[in-house]
Amino acid sequence: MSDAAPPALGGEREAPTRSQAARGKAEEGRMRALSLVGDRKIELVEMAAPPAPAAGEVQIAIKAIGLNHIDVWGWRGMAFAKRKLPLIVGVEAAGEIVAVGPSPDPSAPATGGMTLKVGDRVVAYGGLTCGACKACREGRDNLCENVAGIMGFHVDGFARDRLNMPARLVVPIPPGVSFRDAACAPVAFATVQHMLFDNAKLEPGETILVQAGGSGIGTAAIKMAKAIGCTVITTVGDDEKVAKAKALGADHVINYRTDRFEGVVRKLTVKKGVDVAFEHVGPDTFNGSLLCLKRGGRLVTCGSTSGQSTTINLFQLYLQQYRIFGSFGASIRNINESLAKMASGLTPVIDTEFALADFEQGLARLETRQVFGKIIVNF
Numbered sequence: 001m002s003d004a005a006p007p008a009l010g011g012e013r014e015a016p017t018r019s020q021a022a023r024g025k026a027e028e029g030r031m032r033a034l035s036l037v038g039d040r041k042i043e044l045v046e047m048a049a050p051p052a053p054a055a056g057e058v059q060i061a062i063k064a065i066g067l068n069h070i071d072v073w074g075w076r077g078m079a080f081a082k083r084k085l086p087l088i089v090g091v092e093a094a095g096e097i098v099a100v101g102p103s104p105d106p107s108a109p110a111t112g113g114m115t116l117k118v119g120d121r122v123v124a125y126g127g128l129t130c131g132a133c134k135a136c137r138e139g140r141d142n143l144c145e146n147v148a149g150i151m152g153f154h155v156d157g158f159a160r161d162r163l164n165m166p167a168r169l170v171v172p173i174p175p176g177v178s179f180r181d182a183a184c185a186p187v188a189f190a191t192v193q194h195m196l197f198d199n200a201k202l203e204p205g206e207t208i209l210v211q212a213g214g215s216g217i218g219t220a221a222i223k224m225a226k227a228i229g230c231t232v233i234t235t236v237g238d239d240e241k242v243a244k245a246k247a248l249g250a251d252h253v254i255n256y257r258t259d260r261f262e263g264v265v266r267k268l269t270v271k272k273g274v275d276v277a278f279e280h281v282g283p284d285t286f287n288g289s290l291l292c293l294k295r296g297g298r299l300v301t302c303g304s305t306s307g308q309s310t311t312i313n314l315f316q317l318y319l320q321q322y323r324i325f326g327s328f329g330a331s332i333r334n335i336n337e338s339l340a341k342m343a344s345g346l347t348p349v350i351d352t353e354f355a356l357a358d359f360e361q362g363l364a365r366l367e368t369r370q371v372f373g374k375i376i377v378n379f
């Protein structure tokens with residue numbers, strides 16, 4: 001089964017055109033989409049609405065999109081990413097099911113349970129996994145051996161009025177969780193859930209250093225770590241964010257522009273160091289984060305916004321018995337866990353909300369790192 005074909009996204013391959021956008025109001029059977037047409041150039045276009053969902057698929061009307069740094073990378077252009085433009089953007093979203101395809105052939109592999117119905121509020125897993133390889137069968141979706149791409153980055157994403165999705169990649173939103181909050185579950189919250197609990201195995205009572213605590217994932221990491229009774233030390237880039245991070249529950253907040261965080265962490269932990277470092281900044285902080293770990297400490301990273309490479313001291317790595325985890329994406333289980341946390345009151349911090357046409361303004365705000373929490377784009 002490991003060579004199973006990736007799931008098809010029925011009927012959504014018609015390339016949008018600028019002349020269609022110029023027609024103005026959407027015609028019957030057409031819809032709006034945000035199309036990346038070149039580096040730093042996203043257009044609001046009109047294109048054909050998807051056909052009725054095929055067997056094993058549902059059709060989702062998108063309501064809200066969460067922005068992430070992967071959106072900024074895609075918007076700026078990435079030479080090594082295999083993809084074709086134009087590309088519909090949007091890597092994480094929440095919406096409502098508006099149509100359900102026929103029940104799949106029960107003998108067909110990996111079509112998933114069709115328990116979803118029209119009116120269900122849902123989020124979707126944006127990695128086009130095969131559903132059949134060993135990693136997929138074991139629920140380690142982000143290690144799929146045959147992944148066909150990440151929606152919104154390699155292949156068409158969620159920033160459109162409607163799309164068809166394989167039902168097995170769709171997750172219901174629990175009652176009481178808004179579309180706005182749920183839109184942060186598939187990437188931002190699930191990534192943090194996966195980093196902290198699957199990879200770093202953060203335990204109650206431990207001390208964690210959260211780098212860039214004002215970011216979308218940083219704010220989520222602070223709240224998740226505090227929720228299980230950890231001591232949280234975090235770094236931010238200005239004094240206004242110091243107060244905001246403290247209000248979220250962070251025990252110690254360091255303005256990295258005025259203080260060397262390595263020294264402050266050493267003092268705060270009485271030279272012992274932290275159990276876990278939560279990294280996503282990259283070369284600017286990576287070695288400092290390692291220095292903050294206690295012997296046997298764990299560093300987990302899911303990003304590198306300040307550059308691609310750094311050097312590390314190998315003597316220090318093995319003598320201090322550090323464990324370093326690279327983490328990318330999450331599993332569908334992590335999305336369910338994230339939504340359950342939101343339902344219990346652990347909600348995302350929202351920085352700003354933008355209208356669909358202002359998607360690029362949201363990306364520009366994210367790029368300048370002025371944010372505190374998540375940026376949401378509403379449909």
Ligand SMILES: [Zn+2]
Binds near residue numbers: 131135136144146
């Ligand atoms: Zn797979």
